[in-house]
Amino acid sequence: MVNVEKFIEKAVGEIRNAAGNEKVVMALSGGVDSSVCAALATRAIGDRLVPIYVDTGLMRKGETDRIRTLFDGNLLVVDAADEFFAALEGVTDPEAKRKAIGERFIRVFEREAKRTGATMLLQGTIYPDRIESEGGIKSHHNVGGMPLNIDFKGVIEPIADLYKDEVREVAGGLGLPVEIQHRMPFPGPGLAVRVLGEVTREKVAIVREANAIVEECLVEKFRPWQCFAALVGLGTGVKGDVRLHGWIVAVRAVQSRDGMTADPLLLPYETLSRMATRITAEIPGVARVVYDVTPKPPATIEYE
Amino acid sequence: MLPLYVVNNHGQFNHLILRALRDMDVEATMISNETPPAEVARGCRGIILGGGPTLDRIGAAPAYLDLGLPVLGICLGLHIMATARGGAVRRGASGGFGAVEVDVLDRDGILQGYPERMQVWASHADEVSVVPEGFVRLAESAICGVESMASPDERLYGVQWHPEVSHTVNGRLLLENFNRICSE
Numbered sequence: 001m002v003n004v005e006k007f008i009e010k011a012v013g014e015i016r017n018a019a020g021n022e023k024v025v026m027a028l029s030g031g032v033d034s035s036v037c038a039a040l041a042t043r044a045i046g047d048r049l050v051p052i053y054v055d056t057g058l059m060r061k062g063e064t065d066r067i068r069t070l071f072d073g074n075l076l077v078v079d080a081a082d083e084f085f086a087a088l089e090g091v092t093d094p095e096a097k098r099k100a101i102g103e104r105f106i107r108v109f110e111r112e113a114k115r116t117g118a119t120m121l122l123q124g125t126i127y128p129d130r131i132e133s134e135g136g137i138k139s140h141h142n143v144g145g146m147p148l149n150i151d152f153k154g155v156i157e158p159i160a161d162l163y164k165d166e167v168r169e170v171a172g173g174l175g176l177p178v179e180i181q182h183r184m185p186f187p188g189p190g191l192a193v194r195v196l197g198e199v200t201r202e203k204v205a206i207v208r209e210a211n212a213i214v215e216e217c218l219v220e221k222f223r224p225w226q227c228f229a230a231l232v233g234l235g236t237g238v239k240g241d242v243r244l245h246g247w248i249v250a251v252r253a254v255q256s257r258d259g260m261t262a263d264p265l266l267l268p269y270e271t272l273s274r275m276a277t278r279i280t281a282e283i284p285g286v287a288r289v290v291y292d293v294t295p296k297p298p299a300t301i302e303y304e
Numbered sequence: 305m306l307p308l309y310v311v312n313n314h315g316q317f318n319h320l321i322l323r324a325l326r327d328m329d330v331e332a333t334m335i336s337n338e339t340p341p342a343e344v345a346r347g348c349r350g351i352i353l354g355g356g357p358t359l360d361r362i363g364a365a366p367a368y369l370d371l372g373l374p375v376l377g378i379c380l381g382l383h384i385m386a387t388a389r390g391g392a393v394r395r396g397a398s399g400g401f402g403a404v405e406v407d408v409l410d411r412d413g414i415l416q417g418y419p420e421r422m423q424v425w426a427s428h429a430d431e432v433s434v435v436p437e438g439f440v441r442l443a444e445s446a447i448c449g450v451e452s453m454a455s456p457d458e459r460l461y462g463v464q465w466h467p468e469v470s471h472t473v474n475g476r477l478l479l480e481n482f483n484r485i486c487s488e
Contacts, residue, residue, distance in 0.1 A: 296402075
């Protein structure tokens with residue numbers, strides 16, 4: 001495990017040296033990686049760091065407001081929901097969805113970063129991203145710089161030698177709120193990967209409510225590594241004597257150290273039952289709730 | 305002291321091997337499986353062949369078995385060892401995904417200190433069907449006859465499961481045993 005005090009001191013020094021007198025821009029998602037980077041860089045160069053938060057319209061319930069409260073000051077919040085939903089129209093293939101979102105994100109960030117006049121880019125790349133990209137397992141867009149049409153003088157990656165659980169230790173050492181330190185991983189493409197098939201505003205609204213209910217029922221009591229809800233398809237239900245061709249919501253809750261392997265939580269039946277009741281009662285379009293009991297491998301944690 | 309080399313065979317857990325070694329304070333470097341064997345022989349005191357999706361992308365990895373250095377093959381690394389030494393690999397009747405109960409047949413050497421039965425995590429469709437000459441089986445399970453094998457004289461060891469993932473119970477012990485063998 002990383003020595004937190006030493007790491008912070010060294011990272012702050014390195015950021016200060018790398019940045020010189022330049023202005024530095026970064027994409028802040030509010031996840032633990034980018035939050036730790038923002039906190040380190042703020043210690044190093046103060047308000048010469050400009051964090052940009054892109055609201056893709058695919059965020060969790062209340063997330064954007066919460067990030068705004070947690071990171072006041074320099075944070076630049078960009079509402080880009082319309083652009084993202086337009087880019088996703090008619091796209092059903094999971095990889096095509098991820099690509100459409102990644103591409104749109106980069107273009108929005110590029111546009112906003114240019115406006116700030118920053119000359120350096122800071123990124124929250126962590127160690128497994130680097131190894132996986134070098135090894136050709138999968139390419140991470142943030143390794144070696146996002147493909148931006150901006151000629152930055154340099155890219156700073158302060159946590160590139162750390163694993164996720166070590167980043168959480170550093171978050172504690174930096175005095176970040178517990179909420180951020182233990183924030184569940186949230187995928188880059190947001191709720192889009194929790195809607196199978198085409199992504200629309202209506203479906204995202206439903207899955208957002210379902211995610212909020214699952215988190216309310218599970219996070220504090222069971223401390224899962226990750227938990228969420230996904231819209232997996234349509235099925236027949238009957239609500240108030242009326243037939244409903246409604247959504248099937250899959251609930252997933254797993255334990256893991258690093259996301260590489262995972263085991264479903266053995267939840268009490270009454271908890272499962274309460275989630276099913278709440279999700280079907282509070283969200284009109286949902287007809288059915290199922291619990292996913294597959295480990296990783298063979299399944300992945302997210303659905304797409 | 306020279307580092308251990310972790311050979312990247314394009315498996316998603318390969319970097320976790322590095323992490324496990326780092327947590328043990330053992331110096332280790334990940335190398336491409338295209339690295340020339342002579343360079344590997346000069347640079348390390350032991351080799352871990354990581355897992356991966358296919359025997360079609362193992363580069364020069366089979367040649368690393370002939371350098372006189374200790375080798376630990378994990379998952380596909382085990383299959384590389386089996387096929388390079390005249391054994392065989394086939395699609396298993398049942399894949400091993402997630403938790404697997406393994407019976408340890410030989411609790412010396414690489415599996416020293418483990419109980420007779422233990423839970424490990426695996427992710428494989430293929431398995432060793434013919435153990436090469438000079439090798440002995442070290443562990444088996446209900447779904448796979450060769451969960452582990454070794455040629456102790458040559459210090460070649462293979463396991464079908466993944467000691468580097470956190471869900472394998474006490475996987476670290478296996479890596480500690482291998483590190484000890486590499487230090488002898």
